[in-house]
Amino acid sequence: MTDHVEAQTSAGRVRGRWRPTTGPAGEGRMPRSAAFLGIPFAEAPVGPLRFQAPVPKAPWEGVRDALEFGATAQRGDPGVTLIPEPSVEGESTLNVNVFTPDPQATGLPVLVWIHGGGYFAGSPASPWYDGRNFTRDGVVTVSISYRLGFDGFGWIEDAPSNRGVRDWLLALEWVQENIAAFGGDPARVTIAGQSAGGGAVLTLLGMEKAQHLFQGVYAISGALADVPALRSEAFGRALAIAGGVEPTVAGFSSLDEDRVLALQKRATELGPRSLNAIIDEGLPLGPAVDGDLIMRPTRESLRAGVGADKHLVLGATDDEFTMAMTGGAAKALRWVPRALLLNKLGVPRSVRREYLAANADVVALGTARLAGRVLTDRMFRTAVADIASDRGAAPTWVYRFSWPSGHFGFAEHCLDVPFFFDCLDGPAMEPLAGPHPPQELADALHAAAVSFIVGGDPGWPVHRGDAGTVRVWDTPVRDEADGYASVSALRNIDS
Template structure:
């Protein structure tokens, strides 16, 4: 929450639904940045609108305060990300936050970044202090963070409800940007969408969606986790949730159930546990998220990309080297006694393929069995997808990277380039007072933030991030951090045996 007891310098801007009042951080015109928080782009998704497609926000009279983050769809932080993503109570959960150095300057025409948060499609928050756009504002980029319905409310199958309601929220938020961003100094013809984890999956889903093509002009996907839930799976989970709640799988039936019970049933219906839990997750993927519905999404994202959807848009994508190593790091002492052949065999990697994989990853083998298992999970869930997506794009302008910076923080993230570790470098927010050291370790290198954030600004402003494209020479990969930073001509060779 903004401390309104201190003296604020206000900023104002018009939107199609009314005027809003934000506040300055720093001095206008001298490196300062104005924040407009919690602006509604849709009516609160409650009552008759709970399981409906989003409805544009209603106009208001006078000047509306936009001084505090709006309500979030996340109810209580379940701790599934390593990013501080606070929950904010309230019903008006469909809102945007705008950060700009030039509010009201309609002729400024600055490039625009729209950020979609991650959290597995059931968690996460646009109110994270890490997502503050002040560094992008400093570098001439207007920044927007958006909210959307999560979990069952956003993506669950309901017999008589619109499908993919969370995606429809993304689309309406992006329509809001098109209609309003010029009033905040942004250029609606130069919008880059970006996100991490589920947010990375979101922007790739949008890239492969014909109905979204007019809403953005380039894409950066960090550690993308697409879902592409099959219709049968989506309906099975929806009926399971309704059965657990003892209601009909309809809007009328589910509308009688409170949020807490829905979330509990959703969690039970999608839980992956047991000795084969990891294997089933690797094989089946996510069971709640963007679904193939025959309407917004008619085929898997990779198929749409391979068919040329979004081929005119520059794309940057990549992954960290040890995304999910922390899942097994706590069991390192136990795993060291289990033969690698058995560990990897239980996860689906056997025979000649296993031998080829281990031969290509000797540096990871030297770090121990937990590191190998964590890397294999990472490769199956994230790094092979990077290669598949870049390959599917063919000659379309595509740049690929690897994030190799390893945390120095003791504990489950130690000595690994874990999930989320690239985000504070990408946003250049290493001076954030919350959560940085807990993920990166003390004194994370500002030089790496300069490189990472600089590449993001280059894509947003100029249409390319500053290293040779994969689409020009497949395999070409920018390596951020690690022992051998720079450009690797075959940066994902270590996953070749899994493709």
């Protein structure tokens, strides 16, 4: 039997490769899957297309090899990251990777994954995003690329706004048009992502123009941007001044990619006061409320009922950013008075007593752990509770990932991703999860994700407004009646 397999897309024929799946065999589980890598859904965003809306890929003749990951918008060595997300050189950065149990199948559910990276980094070419164990369980899996940083999200006077968002939309349109050729059902699409990718799928959930492209949403540690239009414009004008050009397509096109990346890096470097600015104001680059694609901040859209017919799973890890307070930072924080720390992190006196009482277990672990929990709560966990409340009676399921990493000793940012994908046998696992992450927890979490993608229900009670059951992913797995009660005090200041 040949290792190669072909499929017909709207732009032309592609050649992929059969590969084995992993994990225990079982009823309905597939022993192999087909991978089609680097299929372009748009023309390369270079030259006159660089700062424009994505243009669908023109047809090609013959059979196009889809055997290697396509070029990524992330450039160069990303350095040490929690998730291995390699960069791939090249110009054709708008592509999709499709993993399918069988291209000849029909009506299979579909998972579309949007990677994270703060809207300026990340790559769909991660071995962790390999869909082999979703395909093992009968789910067609697609990972997509999109323009990052200023090229994807920066304001330019005469350019389309939110170019990275437009990339998401065109990739999802590609899925609607082509996924049946890979065995998938365009009427059974779930979009999912983590961190900025989690924010991406929540942004899409709140967009009227995206509603026809998916039926379910799974948001892992979602980081919403919702950059105000004036802030986005101010950032773009400042970057143009720094580059010595006009804030126009012609002006920015006169700067090569490396120059724009250098200017962007300098403009977004974290300084002594920038952490508070990010907590209070959000990220400077990311989906902007442009009045065109994104009509209003996402939470306002959800409260108005946009996406209320879509099923949503969302949650966060217990200590997303506590790792930023380890090592030298932890030693320095030992001498910082608690009141000063809470003041610096934007926790007003009026809620401190309530917040500290609700987090007494973390307070007992010292100043650094408390600082990490406050950062986590203000940037991630309050948003989970708020969005669940915004959705009201819309079908919503809420979770916490609480299993403590065998490396860090707490549930840090990104830790739940390999459990979601059931890829604990993947590379670079020990620095994140420690030497022996529990496979039984991956089995349970991944099975719940499959259940949601296949049938629209992850398997624990639905959450209603401000109250409801929260699934706690730990060993053992448990459910709590109000799993986000510890952030209630902060919701009063962050709403």
